[in-house]
Amino acid sequence: xxxxxxxxxxxxxxxxxxxxxxxxxxxxxxxxxxxxxxxxxxxxxxxxxxxxxxxxxxxxxxxxxxxxxxxxxxxxxxxxxxxxxxxxxxxxxxxxxxxxxxxxxxxxxxxxxxxxxxxxxxxxxxxxxxxxxxxxxxxxxxxxxxxxxxxxxxxxxxxxxxxxxxxxxxxxxxxxxxxxxxxxxxxxxxxxxxxxxxxxxxxxxxxxxxxxxxxxxxxxxxxxxxxxxxxxxxxxxxxxxxxxxxxxxxxxxxxxxxxxxxxxxxxxxxxxxxxxxxxxxxxxxxxxxxxxxxxxxxxxxxxxxxxxxxxxxxxxxxxxxxxxxxxxxxxxxxxxxxxxxxxxxxxxxxxxxxxxxxxxxxxxxxxxxxxxxxxxxxxxxxxxxxxxxxxxxxxxxxxxxxxxxxxxxxxxxxxxxxxxxxxxxxxxxxxxxxxxxxxxxxxxxxxxxxxxxxxxxxxxxxxxxxxxxxxxxxxxx
Amino acid sequence: xxxxxxxxxxxxxxxxxxxxxxxxxxxxxxxxxxxxxxxxxxxxxxxxxxxxxxxxxxxxxxxxxxxxxxxxxxxxxxxxxxxxxxxxxxxxxxxxxxxxxxxxxxxxxxxxxxxxxxxxxxxxxxxxxxxxxxxxxxxxxxxxxxxxxxxxxxxxxxxxxxxxxxxxxxxxxxxxxxxxxxxxxxxxxxxxxxxxxxxxxxxxxxxxxxxxxxxxxxxxxxxxxxxxxxxxxxxxxxxxxxxxxxxxxxxxxxxxxxxxxxxxxxxxxxxxxxxxxxxxxxxxxxxxxxxxxxxxxxxxxxxxxxxxxxxxxxxxxxxxxxxxxxxxxxxxxxxxxxxxxxxxxxxxxxxxxxxxxxxxxxxxxxxxxxxxxxxxxxxxxxxxxxxxxxxxxxxxxxxxxxxxxxxxxxxxxxxxxxxxxxxxxxxxxxxxxxxxxxxxxxxxxx
Numbered sequence: 001x002x003x004x005x006x007x008x009x010x011x012x013x014x015x016x017x018x019x020x021x022x023x024x025x026x027x028x029x030x031x032x033x034x035x036x037x038x039x040x041x042x043x044x045x046x047x048x049x050x051x052x053x054x055x056x057x058x059x060x061x062x063x064x065x066x067x068x069x070x071x072x073x074x075x076x077x078x079x080x081x082x083x084x085x086x087x088x089x090x091x092x093x094x095x096x097x098x099x100x101x102x103x104x105x106x107x108x109x110x111x112x113x114x115x116x117x118x119x120x121x122x123x124x125x126x127x128x129x130x131x132x133x134x135x136x137x138x139x140x141x142x143x144x145x146x147x148x149x150x151x152x153x154x155x156x157x158x159x160x161x162x163x164x165x166x167x168x169x170x171x172x173x174x175x176x177x178x179x180x181x182x183x184x185x186x187x188x189x190x191x192x193x194x195x196x197x198x199x200x201x202x203x204x205x206x207x208x209x210x211x212x213x214x215x216x217x218x219x220x221x222x223x224x225x226x227x228x229x230x231x232x233x234x235x236x237x238x239x240x241x242x243x244x245x246x247x248x249x250x251x252x253x254x255x256x257x258x259x260x261x262x263x264x265x266x267x268x269x270x271x272x273x274x275x276x277x278x279x280x281x282x283x284x285x286x287x288x289x290x291x292x293x294x295x296x297x298x299x300x301x302x303x304x305x306x307x308x309x310x311x312x313x314x315x316x317x318x319x320x321x322x323x324x325x326x327x328x329x330x331x332x333x334x335x336x337x338x339x340x341x342x343x344x345x346x347x348x349x350x351x352x353x354x355x356x357x358x359x360x361x362x363x364x365x366x367x368x369x370x371x372x373x374x375x376x377x378x379x380x381x382x383x384x385x386x387x388x389x390x391x392x393x394x395x396x397x398x399x400x401x402x403x404x405x406x407x408x409x410x411x412x413x414x415x416x417x418x419x420x421x422x423x424x425x426x427x428x429x430x431x432x433x434x435x436x437x438x439x440x441x442x443x444x445x446x447x448x449x450x451x452x453x454x455x456x457x458x459x460x461x462x463x464x465x466x467x468x469x470x471x472x473x474x475x476x477x
Numbered sequence: 478x479x480x481x482x483x484x485x486x487x488x489x490x491x492x493x494x495x496x497x498x499x500x501x502x503x504x505x506x507x508x509x510x511x512x513x514x515x516x517x518x519x520x521x522x523x524x525x526x527x528x529x530x531x532x533x534x535x536x537x538x539x540x541x542x543x544x545x546x547x548x549x550x551x552x553x554x555x556x557x558x559x560x561x562x563x564x565x566x567x568x569x570x571x572x573x574x575x576x577x578x579x580x581x582x583x584x585x586x587x588x589x590x591x592x593x594x595x596x597x598x599x600x601x602x603x604x605x606x607x608x609x610x611x612x613x614x615x616x617x618x619x620x621x622x623x624x625x626x627x628x629x630x631x632x633x634x635x636x637x638x639x640x641x642x643x644x645x646x647x648x649x650x651x652x653x654x655x656x657x658x659x660x661x662x663x664x665x666x667x668x669x670x671x672x673x674x675x676x677x678x679x680x681x682x683x684x685x686x687x688x689x690x691x692x693x694x695x696x697x698x699x700x701x702x703x704x705x706x707x708x709x710x711x712x713x714x715x716x717x718x719x720x721x722x723x724x725x726x727x728x729x730x731x732x733x734x735x736x737x738x739x740x741x742x743x744x745x746x747x748x749x750x751x752x753x754x755x756x757x758x759x760x761x762x763x764x765x766x767x768x769x770x771x772x773x774x775x776x777x778x779x780x781x782x783x784x785x786x787x788x789x790x791x792x793x794x795x796x797x798x799x800x801x802x803x804x805x806x807x808x809x810x811x812x813x814x815x816x817x818x819x820x821x822x823x824x825x826x827x828x829x830x831x832x833x834x835x836x837x838x839x840x841x842x843x844x845x846x847x848x849x850x851x852x853x854x855x856x857x858x859x860x861x862x863x864x865x866x867x868x869x870x871x872x873x874x875x876x877x878x879x880x881x882x883x884x885x886x887x888x889x890x891x892x893x894x895x896x897x898x899x900x901x902x903x904x905x906x907x908x909x910x911x912x913x914x915x916x917x918x919x920x921x922x923x
Contacts, residue, residue, distance in 0.1 A: 104710070105811045105840070149659045160657065162666070163634050178896055184809040184873045185631075185839050186620070188891040189920040190675075190901050194633060194666025198659050218716045242575035244598055244687030284718060287755030343655040345576045375657045376576075415657035423660075430660055435649045439662045445903045457661060 004043060007064045011046055011088070014056055021045040030089050033076035034136070037338060037386065038421055042069075042083035047091050051169060051177055051207035054090060058205070059175035061088055061451060069453045070205040072113060072144030075136035077339055078420030080148065080200045084455040090205065092143050098122055099208070106213045107166070107183060112143025112206050119211075128213040131158040134416065135324055143206050149198030151416035153249040153323070156374040157282075158214065160416070162197045169208035170196060173452035183210050195442065200418050201453040203446035217282035220248070221292045222316045223309035225299040226273045230254060230357075230369075233275035234349035236302040237373045240279070241346055243298065245291055248282040250374030251323050254353075256333065257370045257381075264329035267322045273305065277373065278319055326370040333368065334383035338422075340399065342406030343415035346376040355405045356380050363394040367402075377415035378406075400467075403429060420456055425463035433473040440477030481514045484537075488559075491527045492519050496565070508548040510882045511557035513540065518565045522679050525561065526646040529677075529913070532559055533644065538916050541673030543584060543612025547619045550878055551672060551918030553885050563614045566679060569593055571654070578637060580654060580682040583614025594685060602629035602686040604792045614678045620670030623792050624721035624749065627838040629686060632669050639665050640680035644909040654682045667904065674919045675908040689720075689751030693780045694787055695764050697773035698743045702726060702823065705744040706816045708771040709837040712748060713812070715767060717760045719838075720749040723791060724815070726823065726833040743774070747791060794834045794843065801847045805879040806861060812840040814871050821867070825860055840873075848881060858887030865892055891920040 011020045021027055022044050032039045043066070048054045054070075061068040067087030074081065083089055096113035103126055110119060116137040120129040133152035134140055140150070146168070151160045158164075167181035181193030196203050227233040233252055240250065253261070253276045258269045269276060277299070281291055292309060299307045310316035330337050344352045353369065356378075360367040371379040382398055384391045403413045407429040414423055427436065436458065446452075461471035485497055498506070498516035506516050514537075519525040532539045537558035542548055544564060563584035571580040574597040581590060587601070588609045594600050604623035605616055615621070617639070622631035629635065638652035651664035668675055699705035702724075709722045725745045748764055750757045761778055768776050779787055808818055815835050819842060822833055827846050835842040848857075865875035869892070877890040894901065898921050905912070905923045917923075 102811075104714070104813050107811075149663065151657055151659075155657060159630070159634060160659075162663065163630060178900075180897060182872060182874075184811060185626075185841060186670075186809045186874075186876075187894075188874060188876055189894040189897065190904055191633060191666040191670055192897055192900055192904075194663060194669075197666075198663045215714075238575040241577050244690075246687065284716065284752075284756045284759060286759030287753035287757075290753050290755060343653075343657050345573060345578070345655060347573050347575045372657075376655055377657050410654050412653045412655055412658040412660045414660050415655070416659055418659050419661065427661065430653065432649070434647055435651070436661070438643075438649050438651070438664060441907050442662055442664065442667070442904070445900065445907060 003064060007060065007066060008044055010060055011044065011057065014060065015046055015048070015053065019047040030071065030074070030091075033074050033079060033081050035077045035079055035338070035422060037336065038079035038082055040082045040084045041086070042089040043086045045089045045091055047094050049094050051171060054171045054205050054207055055175045055177050057088065057090055058171055058173065062174065062449065065451070067451050067454050070143065070147070070201050072141030073115065073136070073139045075140040076144065076148065076420065077341070077417040078414070078422040080418050080420035080456060082421055084421060092141065092205075095207065101213075103128060103213065106215070107210060108213055109208065109210050110142050111208060112141060112146070114142045116140050116142060116145060123213055124216070127216050129216055130211060131164055131214045132161045135327060142209055142211065146197050146206050146209060147199065147201045148416070148418045151372070151375070151377070153251055153372055156250055156372065157246050157248045162194060164212045165193070165197055165209055166212065167210035168193055168196055168206050170204040170206055172204045173447040173449065177207070181210070199446070200420060200456055202443060202456060204452060217248075219285035219288055220280060220282045220316060221288055221309060222278065222280045222319050223292060223295060223307065224319055225277045225304040226270055226306040227275040227277070227302070227304055228273070230275045230353045231350045232302045232304070233277050234353060234373070236277060236298055236304070237349060238346050239298050239302065240295060241374065243294065245295060247279045247374060249278070249280040250372070251278045252276070252369065252371055252373035253323070253326060254369040256366065256368035257326050257329075260329040260333050260368065261322055261326060263332050265322070265325055267318070269322070270306070278323055323370070330368065330381055330383065333366065334385060336384055336386045338382045338395065338399065339417070340378070340380040340382065340402050341414045341417040342403055342411055343375065343377045344406050344409050344411035346374070348409040348411070349373065349376060352378065352405055352409060356402055359398055359401045363398050365391065365394050365398050367398070372415075375415065376411065400426065424457055424459050425466055427457070427459045428464060428467055428469055428473070433476055437476045484515050487531070488515055488517055488528065491531060492517055492524050496520060496524065506542065506545045506548065506560045506562070509553050509885065511554055513560040514558050516560040516562060518562050520565050522566070522642060522648060525642050525677060525679065526648065528559070528561060529642065529644060530646050533911060533913055539913055540915055541618065541677040543615030544586065544607070544610040546607040546611045547615055547621065550619060550890070551915070552890050552922070553882060555917035561677065563612060563677070563679065567612075570680060574599060577685045578654060578656065578682060579685055580638075580680060581613055582680055583617075583678045584612050587611055587613060587616060595688065598688045599685045600688050601635070601683055603632060603635060606793045608792060613681050617669050617678055617681055618671065618673050624723055624836055627719070627721050627836065633666060635684045636665050636669055636681060637684055638682035639668055639678055641668055641676035641678050643676045644911065644913040648679075652682070656684055672919050673915045674905060674923055675914070677914070691754040691757045692749070692751040692784060693757055693761055693778060694750070694784050695748045695761060695768065695776060695778055696787070697746045697768040697776040699746065699773060700743070702744045702819050703816055704772055705746050706819065706837065708768055708773065709746050710812065711767050711771065712764055713838050715763065717763050719760070719764070720751050722837045723747045724819070724833070724835040724837055726819065728794065728832045728834065746773075747787070749788065791834070794845070802881055803845050803847050803879060804857065804877065804884060805843060805845045807876045807878050808842040808844075808864070808868050808873060809876070810840045810842060810868060810871060810873040812837055814873065815840060815842055818842055818864070818868065821864065827857070827860070848884070854883045855887050858884055861888055894920045
């Protein structure tokens with residue numbers, strides 16, 4: 001106890017008392033991210049303003065043998081920032097400066113606390129944007145995006161965070177400040193930048209990033225199709241991709257989502273539809289109508305009941321508003337929900353969606369689907385009431401079965417939300433003990449004491465037991 | 478030769494007679510003046526594991542290779558014992574066109590893969606030199622790329638998953654088979670561009686692209702380099718979305734590959750387009766307009782067969798596949814820094830012989846020059862070192878991608894890696910403790 005008080009005193013001396021939270025009510029805000037089923041109370045939350053401060057905090061944490069975890073917007077969906085072993089949460093929201101914008105080279109240098117959408121807004125009047133656009137882009141930060149290697153609806157054409165980050169300044173878990181990657185396309189040596197991105201805050205704390213900016217397309221065309229069955233909608237997705245069309249986005253919503261959206265926002269979608277596809281093309285205006293016609297034709301071939309496209313920017317924004325509002329409408333369906341994030345080969349979508357509906361039936365747990373169909377990145381929304389113990393138990397089974405289906409068809413258990421604490425139990429579904437051992441080795445190199453964001457990603461003996469596998473495997477990492 | 482015969486006999490026990498390259502053919506795998514003692518071609522991952530275990534026991538070095546087109550990249554080797562080539566592991570493992578992904582064994586040649594994909598109007602958007610011979614494993618291990626990286630990125634952006642055999646024989650996989658995946662650490666990135674120093678890639682899963690319905694190239698000559706580069710940057714900054722915007726200086730291929738009367742010695746801008754015919758047509762008009770406005774001396778549009786020839790010539794540009802030995806250096810710069818470095822390259826004493834190709838959008842400048850026994854290698858190394866220093870000051874770098882051993886004696890082909898070296902050395906030590914794989918040839922002696 002004494003040691004903890006001493007640590008708080010040292011942190012206060014370093015940062016000023018107002019930048020060190022210890023009050024239980026204030027700390028409660030930091031006990032979870034946007035996946036509120038998981039909670040853990042930190043010992044303290046501190047606000048850093050510079051890389052040097054982050055480094056000093058990390059060195060102090062090491063001296064007191066205390067875990068430390070970086071936090072951005074708190075919009076994560078896998079409990080990646082949870083202080084599962086207590087310790088210090090280092091809030092980076094004040095490091096929110098855009099340090100440099102270089103449009104000629106299509107680069108920006110930003111601090112980790114810059115909110116994703118604000119970076120785009122800073123350059124949009126010049127005709128540029130920052131391409132990765134997770135649904136939480138109004139609140140999530142670039143630092144968090146880097147930790148999770150975030151995606152978004154437009155990754156189908158533009159790629160994920162790792163494709164848009166060239167260089168990083170990082171405070172390593174021992175406090176050393178180091179630069180990975182750079183400002184140019186290639187740097188000799190191992191791509192440690194690439195390994196840092198998506199390491200879920202377990203390899204160090206990013207304090208600065210060099211990111212790519214992308215020129216805005218000349219034109220967009222956004223179309224919508226209503227289908228009688230999920231199979232038809234899924235097959236339309238495969239046909240579009242198979243025909244050589246790479247839309248900027250290709251999103252699907254199922255009947256449960258459509259109904260929730262209509263109740264909450266009245267977009268005017270037909271309540272008896274089984275699936276809606278939103279497809280967006282972007283690029284050069286000349287010739288775009290040809291591709292739109294081709295897509296509309298594919299929709300018809302797959303029995304679309306209604307096909308429409310946005311006539312102007314206002315209509316386009318309205319369509320996207322519907323898609324991006326989906327998560328806000330689930331409160332009407334159930335008190336709690338968990339968003340799964342599996343990815344499957346596009347051609348298996350009909351089969352996988354059928355299996356999910358069977359799982360929903362089997363456990364009597366409603367599941368809504370709103371997802372990046374073009375990537376095969378499904379987001380089954382598992383709806384339940386956390387006060388109902390029996391439901392919670394069934395939800396556990398639902399989660400495991402959904403992720404098992406994803407693994408079984410050659411997919412993965414997370415496409416953009418990360419493993420965090422939420423999915424560590426399921427890692428053995430897709431990685432052998434030998435694969436995980438290599439990951440553990442790399443973690444040891446960056447984070448030998450394990451103090452930097454402990455208790456994440458790696459399955460435990462219990463995880464193996466839960467999956468009916470030999471728990472001994474977990475000893476290796 | 479007695480020793481090497483004994484070694485061959487022992488290796489034959491593992492890989493059989495057909496798994497050993499006959500001694501007369503080994504010369505094809507000579508690099509930096511070293512003839513390997515044996516070239517082994519395992520027919521399975523298991524054979525590969527056994528070869529690695531054997532080499533480890535005997536303390537023999539192993540140089541992973543595909544077709545061997547990039548074996549020359551790297552610092553002078555400490556020792557060259559066994560070249561382990563993946564060329565017999567060359568099948569397509571899984572290909573579902575509507576998924577727009579493919580899984581292949583590492584030894585498949587790029588051209589062979591492209592032929593399979595073309596049947597479904599798809600391709601892998603990577604265009605490194607030696608397309609006809611180089612293997613996917615080699616491309617990934619060296620992160621090789623070409624002009625198409627402007628739109629599609631390099632291997633790091635297109636590899637979804639890998640299977641790798643580590644020096645101790647363990648087979649592991651990283652990534653997966655789907656286009657988005659953040660489960661666990663992104664270890665693909667570690668193996669891509671590691672030049673075989675962390676493990677031997679045996680299987681690769683890749684993201685594919687549709688073949689554009691129509692393609693065309695615009696070629697324009699300019700009075701001076703600055704004019705050509707300014708025009709190129711204007712094109713990149715406009716609404717046009719070219720597949721590549723390359724500057725070529727002193728190259729002979731532009732004149733020979735097209736029918737136009739391009740003066741080979743003049744700076745030339747080569748801009749490629751692909752997509753819907755209507756989209757391409759609009760871009761050609763726009764791009765031609767920008768070129769003419771900026772004082773192009775002549776603009777030629779190339780389509781069909783001659784476009785394919787030109788594209789091939791561009792792709793093969795930095796290749797050393799000729800009788801003349803060449804030094805090739807690659808400068809990674811900000812795109813706005815290309816003009817200054819192009820000018821410096823053309824001002825140097827080698828100006829008469831040097832050929833330059835710059836991928837303007839990507840900020841990459843290749844220079845290629847012939848060398849002979851008369852070449853002053855020390856002087857050449859000094860010039861390159863000065864160029865590297867300036868590049869480093871501009872936060873870029875210079876990598877020597879091809880050079881005879883006489884030059885490598887005077888220059889580190891990679892340049893310094895700075896304060897990340899400690900981490901890199903730890904990675905190497907943990908992945909390949911005995912330094913079995915490609916020892917001493919990667920950055921800072923890794």
